[in-house]
Amino acid sequence: MSPDEHSVAATGEFGLIRRVTEGRAQPPSTLLGPGDDAAVLAAPDGRVVVTTDVLVHGVHFRLDWSSPEQVGRKAVAVNLSDVAAMGAKPTSVVVGIACPADTPAQVVTEIMDGMWTEAGAAGIGVSGGDLVSADQLVISVTALGDLEDREPVTRSGARPGDVLAVCGRLGWAAAGLAVLRRGFRSPVGVVNAQRCPEPPYAAGPQAALAGATAMMDISDGLLADLAHLAAASEVGLDVQTAQLEVSTRLKEVGSALGADPLQWVLTGGEDHALVATFPPFDDLPEGWRKIGVVTMPGSGVTVDGREYDQQGGWEHWQQ
Numbered sequence: 012m013s014p015d016e017h018s019v020a021a022t023g024e025f026g027l028i029r030r031v032t033e034g035r036a037q038p039p040s041t042l043l044g045p046g047d048d049a050a051v052l053a054a055p056d057g058r059v060v061v062t063t064d065v066l067v068h069g070v071h072f073r074l075d076w077s078s079p080e081q082v083g084r085k086a087v088a089v090n091l092s093d094v095a096a097m098g099a100k101p102t103s104v105v106v107g108i109a110c111p112a113d114t115p116a117q118v119v120t121e122i123m124d125g126m127w128t129e130a131g132a133a134g135i136g137v138s139g140g141d142l143v144s145a146d147q148l149v150i151s152v153t154a155l156g157d158l159e160d161r162e163p164v165t166r167s168g169a170r171p172g173d174v175l176a177v178c179g180r181l182g183w184a185a186a187g188l189a190v191l192r193r194g195f196r197s198p199v200g201v202v203n204a205q206r207c208p209e210p211p212y213a214a215g216p217q218a219a220l221a222g223a224t225a226m227m228d229i230s231d232g233l234l235a236d237l238a239h240l241a242a243a244s245e246v247g248l249d250v251q252t253a254q255l256e257v258s259t260r261l262k263e264v265g266s267a268l269g270a271d272p273l274q275w276v277l278t279g280g281e282d283h284a285l286v287a288t289f290p291p292f293d294d295l296p297e298g299w300r301k302i303g304v305v306t307m308p309g310s311g312v313t314v315d316g317r318e319y320d321q322q323g324g325w326e327h328w329q330q
């Protein structure tokens with residue numbers, strides 16, 4: 012933590028978000044936002060979902076760990092995941108790339124190739140962007156989405172008694188990060204999960220149709236992100252570790268590195284699994300697994316009924 016009490020590090024990522032968003036009157040055309048995975052805007056002929064994420068070399072990716080193509084795919088994937096987390100389908104992305112003068116042009120074209128690959132797989136394209144000079148490589152992506160006839164699934168609709176469920180992988184990207192940080196390049200399954208997530212995009216609209224009461228994607232870490240859902244919904248959330256899948260591969264990597272794989276599952280970000288709450292008596296949609304329950308307000312996020320007193324995930328400036 013920075014010694015300067017006025018710095019962004021001392022303010023904290025989420026304190027800073029509060030500070031820059033509080034008291035700003037949104038126009039009536041802002042139907043929702045900020046505060047969720049994406050905003051929902053009214054357009055003359057409907058609604059538009061919009062979200063943005065910035066990725067910085069050395070913070071979110073490294074070109075000695077990932078190919079430019081993988082970086083481009085990741086930059087788009089993390090944004091399309093936020094669109095899915097609202098229950099929407101992506102319609103387009105616009106992208107900004109800032110890079111130093113000596114960056115090979117090929118790096119930029121390959122980043123764009125990766126962006127088109129990930130966008131193309133979702134049936135959309137890159138509809139615009141910006142290229143500028145900078146001291147380091149920075150990528151900014153804005154994704155747009157369409158709710159069709161569905162209502163947005165926000166972070167704020169969970170109710171005590173709902174089932175807490177997840178779709179997608181947890182802990183894989185964190186395991187890959189641990190591997191890469193120690194200078195290894197394998198096992199490739201976890202390393203590729205870190206290089207480029209594979210979010211379960213279709214599960215977002217699917218959960219919305221199935222009546223999910225709240226939803227978000229897991230970018231920072233399950234426990235850290237659930238804290239935002241719990242706060243927005245004014246409920247408690249209990250994660251039941253017996254229901255969490257810790258795959259053999261994660262256990263193998265954990266024992267090779269002397270790390271606890273459950274820790275990666277609970278606090279590792281960047282897999283962009285979707286987490287949602289569902290009414291208790293309905294069947295979960297296909298691909299969704301129960302991992303806990305929504306509890307009464309006041310208890311925050313607990314693990315097997317107990318408070319978790321370590322950092323629940325990534326927070327910028329706190330690492």
Ligand SMILES: Nc1ncnc2c1ncn2[C@@H]1O[C@H](COP(=O)(O)OP(=O)(O)O)[C@@H](O)[C@H]1O
Nearest residue numbers: 028031032045046047048049063064093230231
């Ligand atoms: N500078 C900013 N101005 C307005 N809203 C912001 C700003 N930075 C972040 N937010 C909002 O804060 C919320 C949390 O951001 P973040 O944790 O990055 O969400 P996510 O993990 O889904 O990308 C989002 O709704 C986002 O739009």
Ligand SMILES: Cc1ncc(C[n+]2csc(CCOP(=O)(O)OP(=O)(O)O)c2C)c(N)n1
Nearest residue numbers: 064069070071072073188230231280281325
């Ligand atoms: C070189 C490198 N170091 C560390 C990480 C780990 N990491 C960086 S950002 C992050 C959290 C997710 O990024 P963020 O910008 O918070 O995305 P958002 O929550 O806005 O979707 C994690 C786990 C990484 N991916 N690459």
Ligand SMILES: [Mg+2]
Nearest residue numbers: 048093228230
């Ligand atoms: Mg999100």
Ligand SMILES: [Mg+2]
Nearest residue numbers: 063064065230
């Ligand atoms: Mg973000």
Ligand SMILES: [Mg+2]
Nearest residue numbers: 230231325326
């Ligand atoms: Mg984050």
